[in-house]
Amino acid sequence: MTFISRILSQYKDREYFTEMRKIAIPIIVQQLMFAGLNMLGVVLVGQKGETSVAAVGLAGQVAFLLQLVHFGIISGAAMFTAQFWGRQDVPNLRRVLGLCLMLALTASLVFLSLAQFIPEQILRIYSKDSEVIRLGTNYIRTFSWTFLFTAITFSYAFVMRSTGDVKTPTSVSVGALLLSTFLSYSLIFGKFGFPEVGIQGAAIAAVIARGLECVTLIILTYAKKSPVAASLRQLTDFDRVFFGKVIRPMLPVMLNELFWALGITTYNVIYGRMGTESFAAMSIVGTIEQLAFVFFIGISNATSVLVGNRIGAGKENEAYTYAGRSLGLAALGGLVMGLVIQLVKAPVLSLYNVSPEVVQNVSNVLNVVTFFVWVRVSNMTIVVGILRAGGDTRFSLFLDGIIIWIVGVPMAYLGANVWELPVYLVYLCVMSEEFAKYILGLFRFFSRKWIHNLAAQV
Numbered sequence: 001m002t003f004i005s006r007i008l009s010q011y012k013d014r015e016y017f018t019e020m021r022k023i024a025i026p027i028i029v030q031q032l033m034f035a036g037l038n039m040l041g042v043v044l045v046g047q048k049g050e051t052s053v054a055a056v057g058l059a060g061q062v063a064f065l066l067q068l069v070h071f072g073i074i075s076g077a078a079m080f081t082a083q084f085w086g087r088q089d090v091p092n093l094r095r096v097l098g099l100c101l102m103l104a105l106t107a108s109l110v111f112l113s114l115a116q117f118i119p120e121q122i123l124r125i126y127s128k129d130s131e132v133i134r135l136g137t138n139y140i141r142t143f144s145w146t147f148l149f150t151a152i153t154f155s156y157a158f159v160m161r162s163t164g165d166v167k168t169p170t171s172v173s174v175g176a177l178l179l180s181t182f183l184s185y186s187l188i189f190g191k192f193g194f195p196e197v198g199i200q201g202a203a204i205a206a207v208i209a210r211g212l213e214c215v216t217l218i219i220l221t222y223a224k225k226s227p228v229a230a231s232l233r234q235l236t237d238f239d240r241v242f243f244g245k246v247i248r249p250m251l252p253v254m255l256n257e258l259f260w261a262l263g264i265t266t267y268n269v270i271y272g273r274m275g276t277e278s279f280a281a282m283s284i285v286g287t288i289e290q291l292a293f294v295f296f297i298g299i300s301n302a303t304s305v306l307v308g309n310r311i312g313a314g315k316e317n318e319a320y321t322y323a324g325r326s327l328g329l330a331a332l333g334g335l336v337m338g339l340v341i342q343l344v345k346a347p348v349l350s351l352y353n354v355s356p357e358v359v360q361n362v363s364n365v366l367n368v369v370t371f372f373v374w375v376r377v378s379n380m381t382i383v384v385g386i387l388r389a390g391g392d393t394r395f396s397l398f399l400d401g402i403i404i405w406i407v408g409v410p411m412a413y414l415g416a417n418v419w420e421l422p423v424y425l426v427y428l429c430v431m432s433e434e435f436a437k438y439i440l441g442l443f444r445f446f447s448r449k450w451i452h453n454l455a456a457q458v
Contacts, residue, residue: 016325020302026166028298029174032291052199055135057283058126061268062119062140065261066111066147072257073103074158075304076250079388081162082305083453086312090227091237096246097159097228098235103254104151115144126272127279135199142203149214156217156228162305163227168220176213180205249452252393259401266409267430270416271423278423281361284352285427288362289369292337296377299330303385311390316451323386327445330381334374341370364424372431375438382441392450399437399444408433 077100084093114122119137127133157169186194187201197204222229238246272279303326310319345366349359379400387396408430415421415429444450 016306016322019306020299020326023161023164023166023305024298024302026170027161027301028294029170031294031297052135055132056139056199056202057279057286058123058132058272059119059136059140059143060283061126061265062111062115062122063143063147065265066107067150068257068261068264069107069111069254070104070151070154072254073107073250074100074154075257075384075388076253076393077155077246078158078162078304079249079253079308079391079393080246081159082308082389083312085163085227086309091234092242093159093162093227094230094234095238095242097155097230099238099243099246100155100159101152101235104155105148108147108151112144112147115140115147126269127276128273129276132276139199139203142200143206145207146210149210153210153214153217156221159228160221160226161301162308164305165226165228168224168226169217172213172217172220175216176209179212180209183208249391249393252397253388256393256397256401259397260404263401263404263409267412270412270426274416274423274426277355277358278361280354281358281365281423282427284349284354284358284362285365285369288341288348288366292341292369292373293377293380295333295337296330296380299326299333299377300381300385302326303381304389307386307389311451311453314453316453319390319451320448323389323445326385327378327381330377331374334377337377338370338373341366341373361423364422365427368424368428368431372434375431375434379434379437379441382438382445386445387441387450390450391452392444395444395450399441403437403440404433407436 077096080096081093084090084096119140120133123133123136123140127136153169153173157173160166160169183194183205184202186192187197187204188199190196194201268279268282271282303323306322306326307319310316310322345363349362352359352362383396383400387393387399411429411432412426415426421429
């Protein structure tokens with residue numbers, strides 16, 4: 001049997017694709033709506049000029065940092081909930097949900113306080129443009145009230161996915177995004193009888209939509225008597241021993257996301273200090289990348305559930321096989337997505353009302369994205385879908401949270417401040433981190449040392 005034949009034989013398992021579709025497609029739909037409507041939001045804000053784009057992008061960095069902290073907490077918890085569900089251990093699944101809610105809400109309160117009391121000082125880290133900082137300060141003070149709602153919504157949604165219920169949180173999230181987009185358009189431009197409040201309207205719309213999303217998801221969860229529908233007593237029914245056993249593997253995941261988030265924040269500080277045009281360009285690139293990555297977010301999250309369920313059920317060889325299939329799908333899909341980016345680049349950029357310099361910067365950065373997207377989505381699948389599902393959190397911390405500081409941040413600093421490169425070549429310097437992660441991640445995957453049955457240890 002030839003090498004290619006052996007590879008193709010790995011993708012004849014109907015059960016794998018059936019389960020992958022069941023979990024991945026609703027996530028992809030949700031992410032597609034989120035990324036598409038987020039891009040539309042930036043296009044709407046962009047009609048007010050590149051200063052407004054930079055201001056919203058600047059304020060969005062605070063929310064992005066919190067989102068990554070939440071992701072570290074919740075994906076760390078999901079390692080356990082996926083394996084507990086594989087063993088049908090609902091009481092422990094609910095205890096982990098309670099722990100997750102406690103940690104996520106604590107993080108949200110910290111970020112909410114910072115956004116309310118010292119927003120200007122935070123935004124000055126990213127930019128020296130006084131008008132950008134003024135607009136961004138007003139925006140983040142309003143938008144930061146969404147932090148409390150997202151802590152609750154994300155916690156319930158991720159644990160529900162671990163049990164295979166992806167449709168409920170996806171449907172609620174899509175509805176909230178549609179509402180947010182409608183309200184943003186109405187409030188930014190003063191349509192349908194609403195007052196015209198400029199970019200502040202986008203922040204108000206987000207608070208209303210996120211609040212309704214949270215309430216609706218909670219109501220549906222308990223009305224359907226979901227496995228996640230825990231009582232307050234069940235959510236708080238964990239002692240010091242249980243807390244210690246769960247938090248030890250979770251802590252590297254949370255540190256991983258914190259270190260990675262701080263690294264990404266450092267990249268954005270570097271872009272911001274290269275000028276408003278550079279930061280506006282990278283804000284636009286970020287929305288396009290979100291849209292390009294939706295398929296792979298679905299693959300990595302579905303892989304995490306499938307692999308975690310099988311490890312929890314004691315099927316380690318099957319978990320390894322499923323992980324390898326997903327890694328192959330991600331790499332192939334990344335190559336195709338690179339070509340798609342080139343095909344749609346020109347018509348997408350025509351939607352933005354920004355200067356020719358910003359458009360050219362975005363175009364050049366997207367050329368770099370095209371060559372590296374397959375590496376980046378492979379790394380996402382390795383870290384989120386494989387290593388964390390297997391409980392290999394310490395190596396995941398090194399791979400995702402430390403390499404960025406050893407390779408990526410120094411290269412970005414040198415590119416911007418020593419070599420004085422344009423923003424698209426600074427972005428190329430950043431991609432050196434992704435290549436290093438990919439090589440090390442592949443070695444770890446093939447070693448099988450990432451497979452740990454956490455559920456059996458609690």
